[in-house]
Amino acid sequence: MLRLEARPHPSTAALLLAPLLAVLLTLLAGALLFALLGFAPAAALKAFFITPVNSLYGLGELAMKATPLLLCAIGLAVGFRANIWNIGAEGQLLMGAIAGSGVALFLRPADGAPWVLPAMFLAGALGGMAWAAVPAFLKLRFNASEILTSLMLTYVARLFLRWLVGGPWRDPDGYNFPQSPMFAPDAVIPPLLHGTRLGFGALLALAVTLGGWFLLSRTFLGFQIRVIGLTSAAAGYAGFDRGRVTWLSLLLSGALAGIAGLNEVAGPIGQLTPFVSPGYGFTAIIVAFLGRLHPIGILFASLLVALSYLGGESAQISLGLPLAATDVFQGMLLFFLLASEVLVRYRPRLARTRG
C-alpha cells in the first residue's frame, strides 16, 4: 500500500519538476485521446505543438495569445495566494474591452491625437476594476462568496456585450453583423515588429509580471497576502487587514483583466465583437496554477497554454480536429498538475500498514 508521508519542508526539486511531469502526462494522455478520436497521435501532436511556432509570424502569434493569459493570471495569482477566488476574470476582461471600446467609439478624436490609446487603456483598466469591485464589496459587506458572485457577473457581462454590439453600438454599415464599427487608426495598437501582429501589450504584460513578482516577494503587502493565504489565523493575530487585501487583489486582477480585454479589441481585433475572448479569463486560472502562482512561473505557463490555443487552431485546419480539443487539453493539464502537486508536500512511501 502506498502511503503519503508529509514532508517537513516542501521539496524544491518536486516544486520545479511537478509542472514538467504534468506537461509530460498531458502529452501522453493527449496522444491517447487523439488515437481514440481516430487521429494519428504523432501527426496530431506535431500539428498541435510544432507547426504553429515554426515561423516568426507564429512566434508573434504565440506572444499575442500569451499576453491576455499572462495579464489575467498575474492578477488572479495575487488573489489565489490570499485565498481570494476571483473566477470572474472573463467578465472583467469583457467589461474592460467594452469600456475601452466606448472611448474609441465615442470620443472620436481629431486625427493624430496621441492620448487616445492611453485613455483607452485607462478605461479598460477601470472597466475591469469596476466589475471586480462588486464581488469585493459583496464579500466584505455581506459575506457573499466571491467565487459565485464573480462568476455570475461574467454571464451578465457577456449578455451586456451581446446587447451592445447587437443594438446601440452595432455598426450601421456592418450588414447587420453584431459588431461595432472598426476603430479609427489612432485607436488601434500598432505592431511592434514587422511581419507580426504583436503590439506593445506584450511588453506591458512583461512589466506587469515583474511588478507582480516584486509585489509578492519584495513588499510587506505581498508578505501579508501570503500569510493570509497560508495561515488565516496567524494573519489575524498579526493584525493584517483582510479587507484591504481582498480589495487590493480583486481590484488588481480586475484592472489587469480589463487591460487584457482592451488589448484584444484595440490590438488584433480592431473593433468590439461578441468574440473578444475564447475564454482567456477562465484559462488564466489554469495558467496561474500551472505557474505555481509565481509570476515567473506564470510567464512560462502562459506561453505553453497559448501554444495549446494556436495548436488547437492549427490542428483544426490541418487535421479537422474539433476546436474543443484545446479545452480538453487545458483541463487535463490542470488535473495532472494538481495531481503532481502532491509530490511537493508529501513523500510517497511503500508501507505495509493500511492507509
Next chain:
Amino acid sequence: MDHVTAILVSVLLAAAPLLFAALGELVTEKSGVLNLGVEGMMLVGAVCGFAVTAHSGHAALGILAAALAGMALSALFALLTLVLLANQVATGLALTLFGVGLSALVGKPFVGTPLEKLPDLPLPLLSHLPLLGPLLFDRDPLIYLAALLTLAVGWLLARTRAGLVVRAVGENPEAAHALGYPVRLIRFACILFGGAMAGLGGAYLSLAYTPMWAEDMTAGRGWIALALVVFSTWRPGRLVLGALLFGAFTIAQLHAQALGLAVPPEFLAMLPYLATILVLVLISRDAARIRLNAPAAIGKTFHPDH
C-alpha cells in the same frame, strides 16, 4: 390544462435540473467536500445522456449513462482531492473547465440532432386529482425521481444513522476518524452521489427540458445550483423552494420576452444570474447563520496521518 397550471408546470420543469444538481452537491458538502465541478459534470451528463438515448433509442439507458458519466467525472475529483490531497477549489474548477471542453468535443456530432422529448408518465388515480393532478402527477419520470430523491436525502440525512455519520464526517473528520469511521470512503461515496445527481440534472436538460444537445447548454445552472445549496442553508426542503424560485425567474424571463416587453432580451436573460447574486447576498449577510449551518470542515483537505 389552463394557463396558470401551464405556467406552474413550466416553473417546475425549469426547477428540476437545478434541484438534481443542488441535491447532489448538498450531500457532497454535508460530508465536508466542496466540489465546484457541478457545471462540468452536468454538461458531461447532458451530452452522454443525449448520445446514448440517440444511439440506443432508450431514454432509460441515456439517463443511466448520464448518471454514470457524472459519477466518473466526480470519481476523478475524488481521486485528486481525497487520495492525492489536492486543493478542492482548484480541482473543482479544473473539473468544470475539463467538463466544458470534453462535452463539446464528444457532443460535436450531435449538434442539431433531433430527439423525442422524454414522454410524460401520468400516475394512475393521482393524475386525476383536481388541480394537483395535472400539475404534479402527469409529468415525466425524472420529475418523480427528483421528488423521491429529495425526500430520501432529507430523511437519510436527518433521521438515519448513515446520515449522522455523513454529517459527523463533514463537521469534524478527525473525531469521526478517531471513532473508526472511514472518513475518506464516506466522502468518496458522497462525492459520487453528487456526480450522479449532477449527471441526472444535465440529462434532464438534454432529454426533457429542451430535447437537444448544444455546447454549454447548462448556461451556468451548475453554478446556480452551488448558490442554491448556500441559499438552502444545507437543508433539502429549502432546496426545493430555492429551485422553484429560480425556475420561476427563468420562466418569468421567457414569458416577458414572449409578451414583447420593451426590455431587451439580453437584460431579461440576466435575471437568473442577478437573482443568484441577490439571493446569495441576502442569505450570506447573516454570517452567524451561515457558520451555524455550513458543515464545519467544508473545503478542508483531510489526511488521516495528521
